[in-house]
Amino acid sequence: MVWEQQGFVEQIISIGERASSGFDSIYNSIEVVLPILCKCKASAGRQRAVLALLRNNIQQYNIIQQLWKNNKLLLAQGLRDLYIENPSLIDDIINSIKTEKSGKVLTQMKPTSFALDIACLLVKKDGFNLDKWLIEQRKLRGNIFGKEIIQFIKDKHLLVKTVAPYKIDNSVIEQLLATATSCGYDKESIETKKQCCSKTDQQQNISNKANEMFGDYFAGKFSVEQFVEEIQKAKMSVEQIDNDLFVLLIKTLFDEFKRIKDFPKVETAIQFGKLYGEIILKGILKNCALIHLLRVILWAVREPLKSNFFYCGIHALKQFSSRLSEWPTYCVLLKDNKNIETHDAVLYKTIYDNANNKFSNIINLLQKLFINIKLPSLLDSKNVSIIKNIVSSTENIEGLNREQLKQEIEKVFDLLKPQANHKKVLTEISLFIIALLNENNQQECIRFVQEMESTTEHLFSFTIESINIFLKLREYDKHSASLFESLGSLLGLLTIGMNKPLRSIHLRPKILLTDQLTKENYDVMLEFIIHFLMASSNSTVFTPNNPWIQPLLQFVCETSLSPELCLHHESSNKLLNKLHISPEQYLTVHPIRIAEEEALNKLIKFAKDRSHGDESILNEYIEKRQPIPEKKLKQLLLCEKSLSFINLLSEHPLPVIPDYLICPSLPTLQWTMIITYSLDFSLQDISKTTNVSLNTIITTVTQLVQKDFAMETNLQKITEASNRVFDIAQKLLQYTCRSCLESKLWKYLCPFVSFSMKQKNIIRPIEQMKEIVMTNLQPIIEMTVGIKLDELRKNAKRQLEQFIISITSERQEGMKNKESFVAKGFEYLNDAPKLPEELQIANGGVTNYQMEMYGIGVKKEIKNHLDDKLIELLKETLAFDVIEKFVQLLSPEMTERSIHKLITKCIETQNKDYCYRSSQIIGFIINSHKSEQNIYSNILTQIFNEIIKSFEKNYKEQEFHSHIYLVLLEMIIEVLVEKTKDSIDSVLLIQKILKVLQTLHPNQYPKFTCQWIELFSHRNVLYELSKPSEMKNQSLIVYFDLFMKYLQFIQPLLLNKSTTNKQLISATFICILVIRECFPTFVHLFALPFVSVIPYTVLSLRLPILTVVSHDDNYAEHFEPILKTIPTDYQSILDQKNPKSILKLIHKLPSVSIVVFLFTSNSLNILKEMITDSTNNQRIELVNGIVDLMRLQTTTTEMMKQFLAHLIELNDQSLNEIILRILVERSFGEYRQVGALNSLTNLTQKYPQLIELAKRKSSVVAEKLLELC
Structure with missing residues (x-):
């Protein structure tokens, strides 16, 4: 829990994905980090962290093999994720945990393609028994396994990217197809065999033709344009042989990309790049194939300069640069790439312009907007192209009128032929964009929509939702600010401009200057209001005396009079002149109220705060491009904080200032002062956070050591263990210090970096500049982190010494007594498993954590007595630490014996408490073995069989006690409800339990509880039952029988309106709603039988059943x-x-x-x-x-x-x-x-x-x- 609170998992993920050289050292400590991750709560984040670790350690076979035993599940899932990310690592995956272990664990995991890939490769490596494995898998997965095999073989034949890049032998393919045939896929198996195991003369000719074409292209006989023209002809041909040639050419191009790094000549990589680019330029590929190729190129240009991959990617980009404007989001991903800018400044400018043009920002806005208004399906690539064509066709038309708009829209529709039911919405969206791009066209766009629709409802909802999206932004760049201002004008025209009262809309403009105002956005909000009023004033109904308009005009008047808001004087004065308003007179007639006065004061304060760093003290030097005097700069830096760490910082070398930061106003000496002082301030700011982190780590260390050494009196051992655990844990402290320091440092440097960017005309996003600056300052940041860590280590040493002192008297007293010592609160450790002295690190029980940290392992023969000891623990209330310790040490064979002994003991003693304690122990057993395939159903089936054997043996005896069997069976039901994974097995197992319950209690049958209701509506069960499967019909009948019996059981209770029965009706109602949602076909099929047993007076239960609609296409009465x-x-x-x-x-x-x-x-x-x-x-x-x-x-x-x-x-x-x-x-x-x-x-x-x-x-x-x- 502590590791999670300190963000350990997120740190590992960020380090793994950033792969910063300064933190690569963490991967040398996988043996430390992985066990800590195992103790963190299971989550997608933890799994990503494991993947990040394995990505950098996959070839460290010895380390992974050592960690495999205690972290089997986590590592297996991580290796599976690694395979999904890059299937070509399959050899390393198998070698990292030895082939025999791979066969036992990895071949049981999902997805099936992963298990099949592992199994087929193991056949090559160590004679893995494939036939036996296929039989087992068919039993587990059912007939659907045949379909998965067919798909896997096809993927391998095509060598798609989701499977490992090695070919399967024909003999193995035949084995796999034999299994698919036995699953009922005879026809598909024959077709697949023809495709994959035989090569016709025609296919050979296609292969020869493809090789000849590639040879001519790389020999210079074909230009890239001619080669792609041939590919286009093959694609468009009506002959199958040409279509097959097209598929082979594209497949070869994708396959060869992996080998580009091995080409001896860089010219070959360039030729490939041009070919990829020309294919994209001519639109040869569509949809997923196009997306894949674009991603490949994006990846290539991120490789180092002068590498084959980079040359391939950069020439591909050049080749299709004219189409970059179609994918502004793709350009956003490319624009942060420094290599492109270094290699080709012209290409980078094209990318940058496309990433930042106003239209791309609007497209991004539309993507969010359409999710909000629930129309995302309209924004596909074709419709985006239609919108873009309509907008582009009107860009160069001066004085746009409705007739021109209509003609241009009809031209685009005739050319691109959208769906008839999309035309109206596409027209409205296009007009919305035209209105945003040019405020002068807004009135014509509104009139056109009114003429077409007689209502502006959609245009209005687009505007309101877009404004709400913009209000969520924390900062606004030039383009987003311009769009937001255009939205202000559009809102003015759609409200007051159309005689629509402001109170009728969901957004009140006034709150933008009260509730929404921040230091970062105040100027954008003010301009929005000015644009809103400017557009509104064109209406004949506009009046400055309107009570909804007055507060807004008061702000504008104060803006025109306030020197702090001088940047907005021009726009505010323009509005006031248009309205013939004198700000002084208006404020006299309409004095500002207290609420507005507070907002206005906040606005002026924000303006002052911002000008403090830009316009006030330093303005004269910045404007004149003169160096800022050292005295002035020092005065500014120390106006709010004093220095505390300057002496320590001065002992280290001065920071190296990057050239791009040095400008006329801030030369090297000034930057040295700024960075040094900022580091000092940052160290002060992070003190509280780092001290909290340290205290948490110390608490964790002392708790771990205190528990693991609760029976040890040797203080030297305890001291050494405490120091060792802290040495490992302090790595997290280093990450905390570093991340906090970087965040605070940038806060202080950001205004000065902005000065340098202005004076040197650097046009980059501020986030990109942040990354560049912080990367260059890494050495001085690491040194500063070291200063803070030295301080924290001294503090930690004192705290650990205090801890040892606090336990010294107790341990010394324990040494005097001859009896074994146990620290207070840890008395239960007397029941812990005893290990031989030569393996003990300290007296007392040894947990998994302790064995990893201090021990050398525990041999199997030493643990053989543990399953007998579990039975003795049933006598008293369980100590969960002890149970967990025992269960972790149990082998699979001992687990089986333990379950048998637990059930036997419960039945022999006829003790309910024993039953409940046994269920808790079995829960621990299931959790500790959850990485094993089908452990859940196997253990429950074993328990059920044990109960039934005893039941059949003792049922007819005079002293037969049925209540014990009922308790044990209800225990199984509870686990079924809580941990349902295999729904079919669960339903069939419940059917068996029903028969036993019927025999035990024929008068009370069926004995239903709320657990039964939960089981009926368990989502996992319903979703699994709704899928096609071999046993579906059988399980459906069982499920129907169960639910009918339940409804029959509660039927008399539904007529009695007691409080208890109301709760039962409520639970049943929820159950019906869940079944209705997850499995509507089932409810539709059996609706009439279900309502036949529900009284007609209970409509609350009958109507949800009768009104369900099946997902089947063909409706039929049943x-x-x-x-x-x-x-x-x-x-x-x-x-x-x-x-x-x-x-x-x-x-x-x-x-x-x-x-x-x-x-x-x-x-x-x-x-x-x-x-x-x-x-x-x-x-x-x-x-x-x-x-x-x-x-x-x-x-x-x-x-x-x-x-x-x-x-x-x-x-x-x-x-x-x-x-x-x-x-x-x-x-x-x-x-x-x-x-x-x-x-x-x-x-x-x-x-x-x-x-x-x-x-x-x-x-x-x-x-x-x-x-x-």
């Missing part, structure tokens, strides 16, 4: 499941079709079952006769059954609607009231039956007497019915 639930004796009565006999079945048989039977047997006339002769209660039951079938708008619903119409025509007021009430109940509320609602609409339109009837009963219902009509 009456078979409910017809099968009708008992045989009732079925015979129904078959007679005697109305009076069937009426007697009501309240015995669900009414929906009766209705379905009569409907499917074309006997609705009998149903009509029954309703006519029935009582009111019987009518309610039958009408509910009829409306149950009106779920969606289907043929069944239409027939039921016509049947109800015939009943209404009988003019039986009592019956009509029942029909109306039930249809209304089903038609309104959160869960409504679409079929019932549509039927109610039609019936009320056809029979006005229903509305009259409703008016007498409820005016609210009558109003709703009138709305429907």
Whole structure:
């Protein structure tokens, strides 16, 4: 926990991904870092940290093999992630943990391609038994394993990037295909064999043709343009042989990229680069293939200058530089690359301009905007191209008018042919962008939208959402500030400009100058308001006296009068002149209120603070490009802080100042002072953070040592251990110091770096400058970190000495007593496993951590007695530290024996406490072995088999105690609910448990608890059941049976409205909602049987079931499941079709079952006769059954609607009231039956007497019915 709080995992990730040479030393300590990561909480971050470690240590086989035993799961997952990142490392992965261990662990992991790759390579390396492994995997994975094999072989044949780059022998392919055939993939296996195991003459000719083309190109017979033209012809050809040639040429180009680094001549790499670039330029590749090639080039240009990869990438970029404007986000990734700027300044300028142009910022804005307004699917590459063409076509038109806009939009649509249903939205988006790019066109864009749509609702929502997105920014560059100001103008035109009151919008401009104001954004917010007012003032309804406008104009007036806000005088005066307002007179007539005055004071303060470092003291020197006097600079630097570490800093060499920082106003001497003083201030600022970090580390060290040496009296051993643990832990302290120091240092240097950038005309993002500056200052930063660490080490030494002093008297007293010593609070260690003296580092139990830190390992034969000792621990309340210690030392064989002994002991003693303690121990066992495949289901099955064996043996004896078996079985159910992973096994295991429970308690069967409800709605179970599988039908039937029995069990409870039963109904409701969400097909299939056992009065449970919509494309009614639930004796009565006999079945048989039977047997006339002769209660039951079938708008619903119409025509007021009430109940509320609602609409339109009837009963219902009509 402490390591996590100190950000250890994040530090490892950042170091691994940054690969900074200053911190490469951490990778030499993988044996220290990895065990610490193992103790951190499992998370995606921890796994990334492991991946970062392994990425740099994969060839340190000895270290990984030493760590494998105690960190098997973490390392296996890390190696798997390494494979997914780079499959070509598969040899190193196998060698790093030895081939025999690879076979046992790695071949059991997912994804299947990883396991298959490992298995196929192991066949080559050490005669791995592939047939046996394939049989095991087929049993585990089912028939789907055949499909995975087919896909794997195809990937290997094509050598795609997701599998290792080695070819499989034909004999191995045949073994794999034999398994795929046995899984039911005969046809696919034959086709795959033809593709991969035989090479026709035609394929050989294609290969020869490709080799000839590449030879001619590299010999100079083809230009790059001619070669790509040939590729284009092959792609567009209608002949299959040409298409195959195209695929082979592209595949070869991708494959050869890996070998570029090995080419002896750099010219060959350049030729490849030009070829890649020309392919992108001519649009040969699309979608994923294009994205992959662009990523490859991005990676290549990040390689060192003068490397083959770099030359390949840079010439590819040059070749398709004219298309860079299409991918502004790609240019953003490229622009931070210093190598490109060094090699080709012109190309870098193209990249930089495309990354920072206003249109690219708008596209980035649209990507966020479309997520907010839930239209992300519209922003695909084709639609972006359409938007860009519309915007580009209007850029050079002066005085844009609506007719020109219409013509240009129609031209683009004719050329690029978007989907018809996209045209309207694409037009609105394009006009929105045109309005943002040029404020002069905003009015015409608004008028065009009004003409086309008669509403500006979409344009308005785009504007509001975009403003909200911008308000989340902390800082604004030139382009984002310009866009934000354009949004201000657009908002003004769309609100006051269209006579729309400000109070009607979700955003009040005033809050931008109150709640949203910060030191970084105040000037942008002020300009936004000025642009808003300037655009609003064009309206005839605009008046400065409007109470919503007054606060904004007050700010503008104060801006024009305030010397601190002189930068905004021009824009504010321009607005005031347009409105013919004198700021002094306006503020006299409309004095500022207290709330606005506070905001205004804050605004002026921010302006003063900013000018303090730029315009005030240093302004005259900066403007005149004169050196800032040393005295003035010192006065500025020391105005708020004094120096504390200057003596220590002066003992070290002065920092080397990079040339790009030295400018006329800040020469070398001034920069030396700035950096030295800033380091001093930074050291002061980080003192609190580093002291907290140190105290946490010391606490951790003393706790670890105190626990591991709780039975040791030798103080020298304890002192040595404390120092050693601190030496390891202090690495984290170094990272904390360094990261905090860098952050604080940049805060002090940033304003001065900005001065240098202005005077030297450096056009770079400030973040890029930060990286450059901090990289150059690394030596002086490391030296400064060393100063802080020396101070902290002295402090740590004092604290550790205090710790030793605090335990000295207790340990010395322990040495005098002949009895074994145990420190207070650690008495439970007397029960710890005893190890031979020659292996003991200290007296007492040895934990895994202690063995790693101080010991040399524990031999297997020493641990053989531990499983017997576990049984003795059942007698008393468990100490979890002791249990964890025992379980970690258990071998697989001992685990099996331990479970057997635990269950046997519980049954023998008939003790419930033993059962509960056993379940806790088994939980520890499952957790400690969770890295092993199927350990969860294996252990639970073993426990179940142990219980059943004993149950069958003792069931008929006189002294048989059933409660112990119930407790043990419920323990399994609890673990199933908590740790469900294999849903099919879980459902089948529950079926077995039900049978045992039925035998134990036939009267109370089924004995359901909240745990059962949890199990029904467990998301893992539902998602797995919804997937196609060999056992799906069997498990579905079991699941249906379970849920039906549960609903039957709670049926009588639903009528009793006690508090307990309300809680049960609530739990069932949640359960139904989860099943409905995760597995709608299941609910749709069995909806009628489920609602047949729920009383019609409990609509809160019935409607979520009846209103579910299946994900299947073809909707169909499913009456078979409910017809099968009708008992045989009732079925015979129904078959007679005697109305009076069937009426007697009501309240015995669900009414929906009766209705379905009569409907499917074309006997609705009998149903009509029954309703006519029935009582009111019987009518309610039958009408509910009829409306149950009106779920969606289907043929069944239409027939039921016509049947109800015939009943209404009988003019039986009592019956009509029942029909109306039930249809209304089903038609309104959160869960409504679409079929019932549509039927109610039609019936009320056809029979006005229903509305009259409703008016007498409820005016609210009558109003709703009138709305429907």
